[in-house]
Amino acid sequence: MEQKDTIKDLLYEKMSNEQNDFIENLKHLPPEKIIQSAYEKVMRDDILMLFEDDFLDDKQIKALLRLERPLSACYDEWLKNDYTYMDMLRDTVDDFSENLARSQEQAKKKKRSEPER
Structure with a gap:
């Protein structure tokens, strides 16, 4: 070794x-x-x-x-x-934006379901 x-x-x-x-x-x-x-x-x-x-x-x-x-x-x-960084970048941005949108939607739903003070 x-x-x-x-x-x-x-x-x-x-x-x-x-x-x-x-x-x-x-x-x-x-x-x-x-x-x-x-x-x-x-x-x-x-x-x-x-x-x-x-x-x-x-x-x-x-x-x-x-x-x-x-x-x-x-x-x-x-x-x-034949590999391309663009495919990897596209997948990364797609996954990130999908998770971000889901997270923002969950936060919006949570805020709507909270009682007003």
């Missing part, structure tokens, strides 16, 4: 350094380019955050470590998939 933690830490450090370099490069871009890169920055942050957890086996970690830029490779792969 100790070896896995060591290579996992190496991978996280490599990816973290890659993200720090990416952010430093953004700082030298004009504001329009920074705004255009906002999605990439956020997604790369999220990908990096995944690597704080223990979800890959040794072979996967070693394979990523062999890459020159594993974080960029993971981001590029994300761009190729």
Whole structure:
């Protein structure tokens, strides 16, 4: 287990350094380019955050470590998939607003059923 933690830490450090370099490069871009890169920055942050957890086996970690830029490779792969944040956002807002409306309706009913003082 100790070896896995060591290579996992190496991978996280490599990816973290890659993200720090990416952010430093953004700082030298004009504001329009920074705004255009906002999605990439956020997604790369999220990908990096995944690597704080223990979800890959040794072979996967070693394979990523062999890459020159594993974080960029993971981001590029994300761009190729069929998942969309918009579906997750839509579901989240739908669930939240449904619960909020239900809660407000219950509060309104409760207020109506309370005797006036």
